[in-house]
Amino acid sequence: MYAAHAHDQAHGDHAHSPGGIMRWITTTNHKDIGTLYLWFSFTMLMVGGVLAIGIRAELFQPGLQFWRPEFFNELTTMHGLIMVFGAIMPAFVGFANWQIPMMIGAPDMAFARMNNWSFWLLPPAACLLVGSFFVPGGATAAGWTLYAPLSTQMGPGMDLAIFALHIMGASSIMGAINIITTILNMRAPGMDLMKMPLFVWTWLITAYLLIAVMPVLAGAVTMVLTDRHFGTNFFNAAGGGDPVLFQHIFWFFGHPEVYIMILPAFGIISQVIPAFARKPLFGYASMVYALASIAILSFIVWAHHMFTVGMPAAGQLFFMFATMLIAVPTGVKVFNWIATMWKGSMTFEAPMLFACGFIFVFSMGGFTGLMLAIPPVDIQVQDTYYVVAHFHYVLVAGSLFAIFAGAYFWIPKWTGHMYDETLGKWHFWLSLIFFNITFFPMHFLGLAGMPRRIPDYALQFADFNMVASFGGFGFGLTQLIFLAAVIKCIRGGEKAPDKPWEGADTLEWTLPSPPPYHSFETPPVVK
């Protein structure tokens, strides 16, 4: 097989691949699979976005306009599940697939067939999730956190969600094992761990987090399943169990999970900023240590999601201080990015715009996170729109903006064409403006006491909700600009040079644009 590669290469890229749809179903190529991941993720972003528009339409005015309250809760639950497991996580795995082999000088991923399965488990899981809307009783309305006893009471839609999570968990674990093995075992000669591009580092640590916590989520939802159908009493006090047990197990998964969704974003930002500041990344080693610290700390902060369930003061203090400690490595990263820009000769193409926007808006989400880490404050704003504002600042303006930054940054490499800079700039500015119109007012709503996951609200919340809904519709429509920019770029455009960004210095820019089917047939030597 490997003997034949050079030959295949010379005669067009995939002579041995089946054509048509079977190419995509059977592919073992990291670029094909990366593309599949990214399109799947974008599709799910649209599905989750439609659900979000359903939520904002209902909240446009006080009173019930469109949905039954139960269906409103289905919308919020499925919006969360689809965005977390269908849009954000697969998008980063898509980046990992495309970029990691090219950035470490490898021909492909370590387990190319398993890589295919990791992706192709996602569409069945998405079918189960989206299909659960159409079963009797509808989709689960327990919230994306699936707290017992709500989740032990829902209809068949809950079972479908549980099985979807099992399948997506299997997909994530296999993907993570693949990525970790690729990074540890497939690096080009001379590529020491401390010479790896930071995006690769972030994925090494993210993959470790995934392998550590996805099985815990599988265990948690398995207990929900057996409580629902097989008579166990894990979450039933009458049997000696405890609904709070679910929260502990879920958040032991859930807190590392939020870092799973932000660390690869840090990695993308750490590639983009040096490229457009035309300076090497400031404090590379401290960036790596900061990442590792965030990952370790992420395992000992989970109960800050549960301050209001009742816990000893010593527990509250421990989880408060542990949580605040995370601000230190995160601060190291933010200051390093800014120091990288200091006295750089900066230009502001779309990737850099998104990266700068990321720093501003993600930092705001970080600050509100610090406030939420303080138990007396958290008890006041628990389950209000303040929390909703906080996690959308870190997940949309954090993870999603970084995904856009990465997409514009690498799409010339992937397609061989430059994207339309005008469209990219419009996409950024409208996204930034509409994002803040949508989510900034939610801070005020939350501080004033508006609860989340309720389809109706008191009259004093009406103005800010109308503003937020207006922003939400705008943000949703703005993403069509991204779709247009991507399609336009795939179909043609100015030919991209091997290295379209002057300051970029990682290995993928030494390959042609678009790169050959198997990235590095013979490993480059890294000095």
Added chain:
Amino acid sequence: MMSQSARYFIPDPSRWPIFGSVALLCMASGTALWINGAPWGKFVLIAGLCILIYMLFGWFGAVARESEGGKYNQQVDTSFRWGMSWFIFSEAMFFAAFFAALFYMRVLSVPDLGSLDSKMIWPEFTAQWPTAGPGIAEKFTPMGAWGIPALNTLLLLASGVTVTWAHWGLLQNDRSQLSLGLIMTIVLGAAFLGFQVYEYGHAYFELNLRLSTGAYGATFFMLTGFHGFHVTVGTIMLIAILGRFTAGHFTADHHFGFVGVIWYWHFVDWVWLLLFVVVYWL
């Protein structure tokens, strides 16, 4: 790594993964239908299982052929070692969730239910372990540690020895020691499973200990059940290794398929030891 890296191995496009995806979709939707009162759901589940078994045969068969065909170099071997290690780590974390549930109940939720806070609801309940909880009146007898469970501990520990002995046989090219050791390990694993089935019957029909027996029943059956499932999978893997060996596979210096199964078997052993101490004994 330097000398090998010029010769990467990348598998051809493969149809096996999509079979696996279809299988899991059938199994998930079939189970969901079945447990929600659609009896034909179990046929969908069985169809999914059949596809999964077909996929496993095909996929592992392809891997075995490639391995024996000499396509796997040192780098691929190292990849397999990393992959198997991380897979076992993920399995350990899965068990950790259930052990955490057990510890949480024993240390926190059951004592809380017996505390003054809960006296208004359940005045009669005194916190002790094992318990079925305050709301379940049916009496049950907990499973003792020193009968079958202790015997099973010995069986699994012995199987750890025999599988290592079999491995030594392979390393010294003593093929009869290898097959004898493998067969003994498989027999010990099967005996463990037989005793486990007998113990479950004993629990259900004589001790009135069921999955629905509150905190104790849930943790007992879920932990021992998932462990038993892993022993089953491990035994099947050992049988597959024995089959591959009979077909002439493996050499003294190229047999990671076997080593991976040994790692898995020892992992299952370790889980049992922890289980024996905290579920049966203490």
